[in-house]
Amino acid sequence: MKLVGISGAIIGSKTALVVNKVLEEVKKQYPDVETELLDMKDYDVQFCDGRDPSAYTGDTKKVIDAVISSDFCLIGTPIYQASMSGVLKNLFDLIPVTALQQKVLGFVATGGTYQHYLVIENQLKPIAGFFRSYVAPGYVYVHDDHFNEYKEITDPNVLERIERLAHELVFMQKRLKGSE
Numbered sequence: 539m540k541l542v543g544i545s546g547a548i549i550g551s552k553t554a555l556v557v558n559k560v561l562e563e564v565k566k567q568y569p570d571v572e573t574e575l576l577d578m579k580d581y582d583v584q585f586c587d588g589r590d591p592s593a594y595t596g597d598t599k600k601v602i603d604a605v606i607s608s609d610f611c612l613i614g615t616p617i618y619q620a621s622m623s624g625v626l627k628n629l630f631d632l633i634p635v636t637a638l639q640q641k642v643l644g645f646v647a648t649g650g651t652y653q654h655y656l657v658i659e660n661q662l663k664p665i666a667g668f669f670r671s672y673v674a675p676g677y678v679y680v681h682d683d684h685f686n687e688y689k690e691i692t693d694p695n696v697l698e699r700i701e702r703l704a705h706e707l708v709f710m711q712k713r714l715k716g717s718e
Contacts, residue, residue: 610641642674
């Protein structure tokens with residue numbers, strides 16, 4: 539069972555830190571689950587131009603293949619201008635419609651205002667519906683104030699939500715796919 543965590547940012551480190559924290563918690567609670575961090579800043583991904591996803595090459599193909607080969611995904615994005623990152627939107631445009639079909643998805647986001655958590659509710663969850671994915675009931679929004687000067691998450695409530703999201707993802711995956 540493979541969980542791919544996607545950090546949909548090409549600048550900064552906070553989104554990748556939060557995604558990785560959830561992946562670490564999954565490994566702690568469920569050591570049998572394979573995890574992979576797909577940090578978009580590490581890849582030179584082309585803009586979607588409408589061609590068949592199988593026609594892309596290089597890093598773009600690697601990223602598409604990683605999403606397709608996952609059993610379930612954790613998707614993270616910074617919030618810019620009250621929306622997900624363009625990097626993440628481009629990834630959604632690149633992958634085949636079936637890439638996330640009947641897969642469990644969890645969401646994390648980082649942002650500078652407390653209202654930006656609504657992007658998960660108003661943009662990411664509807665996209666998951668378009669892909670016919672199952673969405674974990676909880677999600678984690680991390681505001682700049684939840685990090686200390688060393689970019690560590692220090693808010694106990696946020697850390698608790700990370701633990702809960704890690705559990706929800708694996709719980710749903712196991713129940714929906716019929717494994718214990």
